Structure formats: C-alpha cells, structure tokens
Amino acid sequence: MQNLHLAFLLLTSLCFGSLAFSFSQDQQDFNQAKNFEGSSNLVNLQYHMGPVLTSPINLYVIWYGHWNPAHQATIRDFLYSFSSPAPSPSVADWWRVVQLYTDQTGSNITSNIILKGEFFDWKYSHGTYLTRLSMQSIIKTALSSHPNALPLNYNNGLYLILTSSNVKVQEFCRAVCGFHYFTFPSIVGVTVPYAWVGYSGTQCPGMCAYPFAWPEYSGKPPPSGNGGNDLMKAPNGDAGVDGMISVIAHELAEVSSNPLVNAWYAGDDPTAPTEIADLCLGVYGTGAGGGFVGVVYKDSWGNGFNVNGVKGRKFLVQWVWNPVRRRCFGPNALD
Numbered sequence: 300m301q302n303l304h305l306a307f308l309l310l311t312s313l314c315f316g317s318l319a320f321s322f323s324q325d326q327q328d329f330n331q332a333k334n335f336e337g338s339s340n341l342v343n344l345q346y347h348m349g350p351v352l353t354s355p356i357n358l359y360v361i362w363y364g365h366w367n368p369a370h371q372a373t374i375r376d377f378l379y380s381f382s383s384p385a386p387s388p389s390v391a392d393w394w395r396v397v398q399l400y401t402d403q404t405g406s407n408i409t410s411n412i413i414l415k416g417e418f419f420d421w422k423y424s425h426g427t428y429l430t431r432l433s434m435q436s437i438i439k440t441a442l443s444s445h446p447n448a449l450p451l452n453y454n455n456g457l458y459l460i461l462t463s464s465n466v467k468v469q470e471f472c473r474a475v476c477g478f479h480y481f482t483f484p485s486i487v488g489v490t491v492p493y494a495w496v497g498y499s500g501t502q503c504p505g506m507c508a509y510p511f512a513w514p515e516y517s518g519k520p521p522p523s524g525n526g527g528n529d530l531m532k533a534p535n536g537d538a539g540v541d542g543m544i545s546v547i548a549h550e551l552a553e554v555s556s557n558p559l560v561n562a563w564y565a566g567d568d569p570t571a572p573t574e575i576a577d578l579c580l581g582v583y584g585t586g587a588g589g590g591f592v593g594v595v596y597k598d599s600w601g602n603g604f605n606v607n608g609v610k611g612r613k614f615l616v617q618w619v620w621n622p623v624r625r626r627c628f629g630p631n632a633l634d
C-alpha cells in the first residue's frame with residue numbers, strides 16, 4: 300500500500316496503500332526524495348515474510364463511470380507495455396526493478412502482466428461517491444454481472460478499478476491519488492489483491508497529475524524536467540491521464556511487492572506502510588529532488604517522458620526503490 304504524501308506532489312504514503320500528499324510537508328518530502336535518490340542510509344525497507352506476486356499476473360480492469368475512449372486507449376497501451384517489447388528504456392525495463400523483490404522461497408515477482416479482461420461499469424453501480432470499502436462491492440458487481448462478468452481468478456488475478464472524472468472517492472484529492480489492498484471473503488467471496496486509481500484531470504490535477512500540473516496556490520514553482528520552471532507537457536496529450544499512468548505504475552509495483560500488506564515495506568506501522576514506490580515519490584530521473592523531477596527525455600513536441608511503450612507510445616513513470624542498489628532507480632538512469 301502506498302501512502303504517498305504528495306507534498307505538492309510528492310507522495311509519501313499515508314494509508315493502506317495509498318498515494319497521499321500533504322502540503323505541510325512538502326519541502327521535507329522533496330528533500331527526502333533527493334536523499335533517497337542518492338543514498339540508502341535512511342531507508343529501512345524490510346521483508347515481513349508474506350507473499351509477493353510471483354505468478355503471471357492476470358489483470359482485470361474495471362472502468363467505473365463514463366470514460367473518454369482516447370483516455371482508455373492510452374491506459375490500455377500502457378498496460379500492454381509491461382510484457383511487450385518496446386525500444387529501451389521501456390515500460391518492461393522499468394518493471395525489472397520490481398522483479399528484484401522475492402518471497403521467502405526466493406521466487407521473484409513475475410515479469411508477466413497481462414491485461415486479461417475489462418468490465419465497463421458505465422451505470423455507476425455504486426454511485427458517484429465511493430468509500431474504500433465500496434471498491435470491493437464494485438469488484439463483486441463486476442464478478443456477478445450478466446452477461447459480461449469478469450472471472451473470479453483467485454490464483455493470479457489482480458483487479459484494477461479506474462474511476463472517471465466525476466467520481467468522488469474517500470480521501471481522493473485530499474490524501475490519496477490511488478491505493479491498493481485486498482478483498483475480504485465476506486464481500487467478494489475470496490481474498491484477491493486489487494488497486495484503485497482515480498482520474499484526477501478535473502478534480503485535482505495539481506496533486507495527482509504531477510508533474511504535468513501542480514498546485515499553483517502552493518507558492519512553489521512548477522516541477523521541472525530541465526532545471527527550469529517550465530511545467531512539463533504530457534506525452535499522451537492529457538495531464539489527467541498521463542499523471543494517472545504514473546499512479547497506476549506506482550500501485551502495480553506496490554500491490555505486487557506487498558499484496559497482503561505483509562511483505563515489503565518500510566516503517567514500523569503495518570497500517571501505514573511505506574512501500575517500494577512511496578520511497579521514490581517525485582523521482583523520475585537522475586538527480587531528482589527539490590522540485591526537480593530528474594533528467595528525463597523530451598519528444599519532438601517537447602513533452603516529457605522516461606519510458607517507451609507499445610505503438611510508439613511514451614510515458615512518464617516515477618522510479619521505485621531498487622533493493623540491490625539501495626536507491627531509487629529506473630531504466631533511464633544516467634548512473
């Protein structure tokens with residue numbers, strides 16, 4: 300679970316698996332990001348003996364609400380990019396850092412993430428204000444609908460709920476941009492891992508679509524990919540979706556390394572674990588810290604990105620903690 304305190308966009312973690320932010324801590328969080336990029340002494344990431352996702356992951360996406368088809372296409376291509384070839388540095392290269400995490404049998408997290416099914420909950424089956432627990436009911440609805448139900452895959456299923464622009468979610472935009480957890484047998488019938496990420500383009504791009512937007516009222520300059528103060532432009536043309544891509548990546552990394560909240564995390568409190576992506580909030584390239592996102596690339600239109608995907612797509616995804624190098628790392632690293 301990630302708690303990210305997105306301090307002015309930086310995320311640190313707050314709750315169970317959430318991407319959260321806190322304005323009060325921004326400078327501190329930026330400094331931490333810088334420290335994490337360059338050193339390892341402050342981080343006590345530990346393995347707590349639970350399972351990680353070692354079997355090929357069958358991903359099931361639940362589109363909740365009304366979605367723009369172009370936005371769906373961007374997200375789908377991102378998800379297809381995990382296990383498909385693309386020019387280096389690729390999304391699959393980015394995932395290789397996540398694969399470094401193992402369970403107590405020595406098995407690594409899988410290299411396979413396959414988009415296996417999609418469910419379209421366009422009627423807002425549980426309304427437009429959702430709590431954390433509603434996510435499990437939404438999964439239950441998707442599993443029991445007729446005729447297009449998603450399969451209940453308790454061997455290697457991972458359910459990803461994506462909520463549309465007009466859906467309010469408990470703590471969304473206030474404390475979190477996304478979270479992950481697992482279902483309870485009393486609601487869904489079995490325990491399966493899931494994650495939720497909301498489209499923030501209209502509700503709070505400055506918090507959850509970082510670094511393509513930033514909270515202007517924070518009094519701080521916009522995040523920068525080149526050392527200046529120019530706001531980064533979104534590689535797929537929509538700050539909300541391009542920002543969401545990085546939050547999805549964050550949640551997938553954390554749900555895979557801490558699916559039952561008893562595997563890889565730092566800190567003493569399992570109800571507020573700091574997970575492998577929380578440690579690298581706001582870090583997208585070498586030298587990140589202090590409001591600088593790190594060294595990333597620009598496409599021919601000047602949009603920022605750090606990894607390639609299928610169909611010539613480009614994406615910007617935050618780095619995650621590399622347990623071997625003991626620092627935040629990504630495939631676009633210069634060192």
Ligand SMILES: *[C@@H]1O[C@H](CO)[C@@H](O)[C@H](O)[C@H]1NC(C)=O
Nearest residue numbers: 395398399400401407622623
């Ligand atoms: C599995 O994890 C170990 C420990 O981090 C690492 O040394 C090894 O390279 C990993 N294997 C793969 C295929 O990622």
